[in-house]
Amino acid sequence: MLKVAEHALRLRSVSATSALLFADSMIDLMTGLPAEHTSHRAQLDSRTAQHALVIRAQAYTEEHLPDPDIGPAAVAAAVHTSPHTLQRLFTAEGLTVTRWIRQQRLDRCRRDLTDPTRRTCPVSAIAAAAGLPDAAHISLTFKSAFGVNPQEYRTALWLLAARRASSAPCSELVSWARWRAWWAGP
Template sequence: MGYEMGIAVLVSVLHTNELPEQDRFESWHEFTSRSVLPVTVRNTSRGDFQASLQIGDFGPVKVSRISTPGLETVRGERLVRRSDPESYQMYVQLDGETVLSQHGREALLSPGDLMIFDSSSPYHGVTLPAPGASSGTCLIAQFPYIRSPFPRNVVDRIAARRVTATSGIAAVAVHHLVGLAAHAAECTPRDANRLGGVTLDLLGAWLSHELEEFADASPDSQRRVMEVRMHDYVRQHLGDPGLSPQSIASAHGVSIRYLYKVFQEQGLTVAAYIRERRLERCRRDLADPDLRTRSVQAIASKWGFTDPAQFSRAFRRTFGMTPTDCRHHAVQKMTRGGHT
């Protein structure tokens, strides 16, 4: 069979050369749609379909390394309506070239380039191997919208925009993802949970940088830069119980009215945004086995919740389970993963 499961981190692998030739393309399509994102594909290469896919499960983040011959990928409106994981995909080109389009924009990615796109909007991609090569290779880091420090309508401003990742935080992010893909099978489930959190923080920092760079170049740059900085300020001060609309406005030298207007334009309230980000941090810590001796209330306090009853109600309303049940579920999942 062409499928393998790692005994440490959950690593799923498919090599089409281990399958009967007549089954290779369909098997790869089915496995990719089920494990990464439902798409329609067309083999644009000639001859045998030689491809591979490796997926490492790092808790909230999945990192996939994909090698294919010439391939056209389409995610249309019908597939979006039928199946949507509501997630972002950070796409890194390793070799060959890929043309990706979404939101009316098109990006040509060469080795060392990256971009971000989202699962809730149709997109179209064409992969082209380098001249003389049989395949092109990319990495995809996938994580839920809710784990992003920015609302979707903010992140969508930079979707399908090419970023050259040869220096700065983009280069750091790419090297990190390459390392995750290369060493996923060597990590324990406990490692995977920690690395997933680190990866989310790194991708959040990269998003902050790119959004601010893009805002600087836009016609209403001053407002957009301020907006990105406000979101980043919240992300960095979640543990402060005094974090409030007043403290955010004061830190940025703007009025409360202006602050509310910025968030309202994104369909958010300031309080709801702060609460959602805090709850996500709490859920992440509750799933961390190294923090299982720390009480639920200690974790809640670390992220700015001062009322235990209010925290418990908000957590259950958001995630459909109590904080204690969330911790038990994470332990059970990790135990099963460690004995796969």
Template sequence: MWLTMPVLHESVFRTTDLPVDARFEAWAERMGRTHAPMQLTSDHTADYRGRQRVIPLGDVTVWPATFDHLVFRRTAKLVRQSDPEVYHLSLLLKGEGAADWGRRQAAYRVNEFHTNSSSRSYDIHTGPEPVTMVGLEVPRSLVAVPGHRADQVIGRHISGREGIGALLAQFLLHLVSDTSAYQPSDAPRLGTVAADLVTAVFAHAADADLRLPPESHGRTLALQIKTFIGRRLGDPDLTPAGIAAAHHISRSYLYRLFQAEGLTVAAYIRDRRLEHARRDLVDPRLRSLPIRAVAARWGFPRPAEFTRAFRGAYGVPPSELREQALTEA
């Protein structure tokens, strides 16, 4: 007789399991329960897409997630009202994000850890593209580093590619890749391992030279500019000059920010517009919307120009792509 061993418990939450108009509110509530109460806003509230797994490991929680653009705001009032007293770390796997604690800012890229504390107020915003990350919540009491020293690590860059950060990253990635190999009794032991690794990461970072590199300010600004652009893609008059003026920088500095990522401002705007147009064209709910209206919606007032740009990006004219997508739907 074969016996099935119990496996490590985990829960899965998907906004797509809910009615469209309930998705963002449900995601905001979920995030508040996962970490701490926050104010959330997004450019995608009309149809928010997010998926989260929650894996309890005793007092420690691991939560892999993928979600649309999001702005997290934890105010001093919210901290006073409810503070679970946890350190949060998230390993960024796809997308980008930035955080602001008032006097300190930091921007994060793939394979870097974002560090935070539920006891502090902050603003965090992700880039315009969906983010994939692995979150980790560890009670402050389990991090064996003096509080004032551990707090110095908040907002610092910790690589998930090398050193102790890589050990923590490998542990998290291996854990979330397949939890079926673990039994419920393993959960507190795995939580202890996670807390010990976080302690090692914090202790190492607190002992290092932790001055914020100057390029981090540029990366934070670049992400803010991308968010600004994402909210104005439908404006055909969106130009580098206007973007630079809105952020009180010169056009040459704007160009340098994008060149550091191998991009040009114009190409970034065009590609983002085309991506949104393509998404609308393959959406069955928008099949009655004329192609010229889709083009105008995303900043292409001249249909011929839109068709040329679309064909150059996707290899087929917009009408053909729409026909293929709706036929397969």
């Protein structure tokens, strides 16, 4: 049942808060049933509880991603466990807490760079909103993750979008001029 909450959280079909509440409710339901009605209660192993803790930590992290000070210690405190235990649980999932937080921040930056409503927003502001206030650091980190720096990524996507939006065939110069005019806005 916790897999449902995890998949819903990863697919973004529900908010992190909803997935967290769902996982907590399922744990409460499963552990709160009277012993005489649960022949499988003994089979509820610590793995289920550990997996639920990872889901809660991920949900907390996603909700607090803009906070540049969020790290393993803060996440562990929020889910009432030790940083060592949290690292061990994430390692069992094939991750580290720090790497997971960094990947979530980069994914948020990448998503926001493609958002048409944020096309005039500076890359540094988008990075800061994802918890990465150091512009030089985000550029290097983004480039190592995606192969291009954030500005190049944004420019390439918007150029591609402008080319696709253009219904008439035109030269590169005309496409570029249309894209620049569109980018500048009204």
